[in-house]
Amino acid sequence: MNANELRDKTPDQLREELANLKKESFNLRFQQATGQMENTSGIKAARRSAARVKTILNEKAAAAAGDA
Template sequence: MKTTDLRQKDVAGLKTEVKELQKAHFGLRMQKATQQLTNTGTLRVTRRDIARAKTILAQKQAEERAKTPAAK
């Protein structure tokens, strides 16, 4: 997943993307546990994709908080 693709999504889209990536990573971990996974490098890729999506999500949430005025 490219960062440009992730940056085009809104906060809700990023949250669903993180959930989908986490499900995919869980499936890969189960395949590894049952020794059905031949390419273990995909675990690393999905783990990094999750981190990338979470980072962009946190940045977008911080931007939204900065835009809204603080209530007194």
């Protein structure tokens, strides 16, 4: 999911997306630890997606603080 799609979402939807990404990241790390992982690039993609969501959340919070 790209940043433009994330900017269209509400903060609650972004928090839900972040929770899902953290669960996915945990599951991928668990697969790697047990030797079941086939595609190791998934860990990097999940981390970057979570960081992207956090960045958009921070942007929205800063914009809300600036408006108030």
